[in-house]
Amino acid sequence: MEPWRLAVPVVLRLDRTGRHRLRKRTGTESDTHGSQRCREVGLIRVPLTVADFLARGEMAFAQSVAIVDEPTGSTPSALSSTYQELGRRVRAWQAGLDGLGVGQGERVAVVSHNSARLLELLHAVPASGRICVPVNFRLRTDEVAYIVAHSGSSVLLVDPELDEELGGVAAPHRFVLGRQTDEQVMRFDTEPRRWAEPDEDATATINYTSGTTARPKGVQLTHRNIWINAVTFAMHIRAWERDVYLHTLPMFHCNGWGMPFALAGLGARQIMLRRVDGAEILRRVQRHGVTLMCGAPAVWNAVLDAAAQWEGEIPGRGTVRLVCAGAPPPTKTIQRISAELGWEFMQLYGLTETAPLLTFNRATAADDALPAADRARRLSRAGAPALGVQIDTSESGEILARSNVVMGGYWDDPDATSGVLVDGWFHTGDGGSVDEQGYLSISDRRKDVIITGGENVSSIEVEDCVFSHPAVAEVAVIGVPSQRWGETIKALVVVADGHQVTEDDIIGHCKQRLAGYKAPTSVEFRQAIPRTATGKIQKFKLRQEYWQGRERQVN
Numbered sequence: 001m002e003p004w005r006l007a008v009p010v011v012l013r014l015d016r017t018g019r020h021r022l023r024k025r026t027g028t029e030s031d032t033h034g035s036q037r038c039r040e041v042g043l044i045r046v047p048l049t050v051a052d053f054l055a056r057g058e059m060a061f062a063q064s065v066a067i068v069d070e071p072t073g074s075t076p077s078a079l080s081s082t083y084q085e086l087g088r089r090v091r092a093w094q095a096g097l098d099g100l101g102v103g104q105g106e107r108v109a110v111v112s113h114n115s116a117r118l119l120e121l122l123h124a125v126p127a128s129g130r131i132c133v134p135v136n137f138r139l140r141t142d143e144v145a146y147i148v149a150h151s152g153s154s155v156l157l158v159d160p161e162l163d164e165e166l167g168g169v170a171a172p173h174r175f176v177l178g179r180q181t182d183e184q185v186m187r188f189d190t191e192p193r194r195w196a197e198p199d200e201d202a203t204a205t206i207n208y209t210s211g212t213t214a215r216p217k218g219v220q221l222t223h224r225n226i227w228i229n230a231v232t233f234a235m236h237i238r239a240w241e242r243d244v245y246l247h248t249l250p251m252f253h254c255n256g257w258g259m260p261f262a263l264a265g266l267g268a269r270q271i272m273l274r275r276v277d278g279a280e281i282l283r284r285v286q287r288h289g290v291t292l293m294c295g296a297p298a299v300w301n302a303v304l305d306a307a308a309q310w311e312g313e314i315p316g317r318g319t320v321r322l323v324c325a326g327a328p329p330p331t332k333t334i335q336r337i338s339a340e341l342g343w344e345f346m347q348l349y350g351l352t353e354t355a356p357l358l359t360f361n362r363a364t365a366a367d368d369a370l371p372a373a374d375r376a377r378r379l380s381r382a383g384a385p386a387l388g389v390q391i392d393t394s395e396s397g398e399i400l401a402r403s404n405v406v407m408g409g410y411w412d413d414p415d416a417t418s419g420v421l422v423d424g425w426f427h428t429g430d431g432g433s434v435d436e437q438g439y440l441s442i443s444d445r446r447k448d449v450i451i452t453g454g455e456n457v458s459s460i461e462v463e464d465c466v467f468s469h470p471a472v473a474e475v476a477v478i479g480v481p482s483q484r485w486g487e488t489i490k491a492l493v494v495v496a497d498g499h500q501v502t503e504d505d506i507i508g509h510c511k512q513r514l515a516g517y518k519a520p521t522s523v524e525f526r527q528a529i530p531r532t533a534t535g536k537i538q539k540f541k542l543r544q545e546y547w548q549g550r551e552r553q554v555n
Contacts, residue, residue, distance in 0.1 A: 047200040048227040051127035053265035058087035061241070061267025068271045068288065069116035083267060086120065093124035094192030096185040100173050102154050104129035104195065107206065109153035109171065111135040111144055111162055113274040114247045117177045119260050121157065122251065126204035126223065129195035133206045133218075134252040137162055138455070139515050143216075145169045147208050151218055151411060157181065200224040206411050207254055209352040210449060210456040218411030219352045221255070229355035229405045230258035232387045234266065236360045237323060237346060239292065243268045246284050248276060249294040253454070254352045257294055257325070278306030286315035296326030296454025297333060297486045304336055317342030325350065326454035327486035328442055334376040349382035349440060351428060353420070355405040359383035359391065359440050382432065382440040391440055392425070399432045399440065400425040448539060450479035452487050457518050459489075459539070462510065466491050466520070469509045471499035474529050476537050477520065480546040491520040492529060492542065 057066065062084040069079060081089075102108065108125045110132065112118040118134070125132035133151045135144055137159060148156055148171055156171035163176045175181045200223045208216040233239075245263050247270060249256050263270055271288050273281070276295070281303050284290055293299075300322065307314055320343040328347070337345045344363075350356030361383030367375050385391045389403040406426045409417035420427045431443045448459040459477040466475045474494035479487035495501055503523040510519035531537055 047198045049198050049223040053261040054123045057083045057264040057267050064267045065269045067116045090124040092186040092188045094128040095187035095190040107131045107151045107153040108155040109133040109148050110157045112159040210458040220408040222408050225355045230262040233357050234262040243292045244290045245292045246271045246290040254356045278302035294323040297329035298453035327451045331376045331380050353407045357386045360386045397431045399428040399430045453485040465510050471501035476529050478543050488521045491523045
């Protein structure tokens with residue numbers, strides 16, 4: 001591999017406002033936009049910002065239905081709203097943040113299930129030059145508190161269902177989404193301040209993701225990252241104005257993979273879903289004429305289970321397209337989606353750090369003549385590089401990527417940033433190979449991250465929790481295959497001398513201290529955990545016995 005290098009040696013600097021600064025190694029700061037050069041030669045360059053998507057949606061599709069929300073007992077809301085109304089509410093949020101004195105570059109954290117208000121904030125906050133921090137609502141209170149503190153969020157907005165549980169999480173401004181924010185934050189009678197100098201290289205969102213450290217890292221996605229991801233993703237899935245999209249994917253997950261932006265630009269209808277339930281997904285498809293969905297393999301397994309009990313024709317047969325990511329699903333699952341649901345299966349590979357689209361796989365005309373098993377096998381590959389993406393592998397087999405969707409860096413963590421952005425390439429931490437067609441296949445996960453049900457879990461974080469049990473002398477946590485979740489968490493435990501402990505004891509101990517999905521689902525007791533001469537545990541060797549007979553060590 002010939003590593004790509006910048007024509008002029010530069011160092012990327014991220015200041016605390018989330019703006020990106022390119023500095024030559026001589027110390028002279030360059031113009032991020034090249035705006036001065038553009039003025040000199042008379043070129044027109046318009047910054048790419050998230051504001052572009054809703055601006056078009058509101059202008060071209062003012063009276064089209066934008067959102068069909070779920071009413072809740074504590075959050076009364078209209079069942080549907082138009083793009084004109086969405087634009088009005090977004091401006092009211094922006095004016096409200098102005099009134100609170102929240103300046104450009106400041107962070108606004110939102111902890112919420114999928115809802116119209118979360119979607120509004122994903123547009124309102126970045127489009128006004130501020131930074132949105134969507135937080136995983138499944139996290140424990142101390143984990144949410146860490147993210148709010150680490151991001152330095154000035155505002156914390158909490159779903160009413162989570163208010164009591166997150167009562168101890170504080171910020172300079174804290175509100176409950178719903179009646180309180182409608183009355184105390186949003187200002188419908190005031191025009192918001194305009195973002196004085198829109199900057200496509202400014203950070204738009206900080207999305208926290210688990211990695212090889214116990215503490216999550218804040219991924220800084222720029223306006224340019226989000227804009228290019230949304231447009232290219234929409235192109236690959238062939239999204240259009242008449243699509244009806246069901247939000248089966250949590251919007252805190254990498255901004256719902258960018259769909260809230262892409263669909264707004266197309267004026268497409270978006271249906272909210274607060275909780276994943278297979279039967280309810282089928283009912284929504286039937287009721288609303290859903291044509292497009294995204295989600296992890298666990299979502300589609302839930303739908304397949306529900307479909308087995310469904311009376312009558314499966315809704316959406318021949319019209320629904322789904323995009324799967326989070327973990328490569330088994331070939332059998334892909335076959336079942338086609339045969340039992342009649343839905344089209346597509347797959348992407350990416351990471352939060354890449355906004356996330358890196359590769360995309362969709363059946364081609366040449367695949368139509370293949371037997372079903374062969375078609376499914378081809379679709380199980382991660383796919384070919386998406387438009388504008390370059391993929392390579394290192395000598396050790398690590399997947400490397402170069403694209404305009406690669407993050408600006410990790411928030412307030414320059415060491416972690418420099419560890420993954422090397423010589424113009426992003427180091428994914430995943431292992432894989434590229435075949436003769438240029439299609440990528442994922443073979444194993446080089447980072448100590450387990451993806452279960454589409455959720456990233458740091459094995460180190462779980463190990464720390466297990467090890468805090470007094471009866472545990474040693475522990476190693478790995479991901480093992482699961483038909484339902486793709487992977488599930490197994491703890492290999494050495495019991496301390498003089499102690500007794502059961503599997504239920506260990507699992508219960510973790511559930512009291514971690515988010516439920518991070519707790520082990522099984523515990524295996526061992527006499528010892530093998531280590532290298534330097535004392536390191538080689539987890540890929542521990543995984544081997546559970547992954548025998550499989551081509552890859554991710555599921």
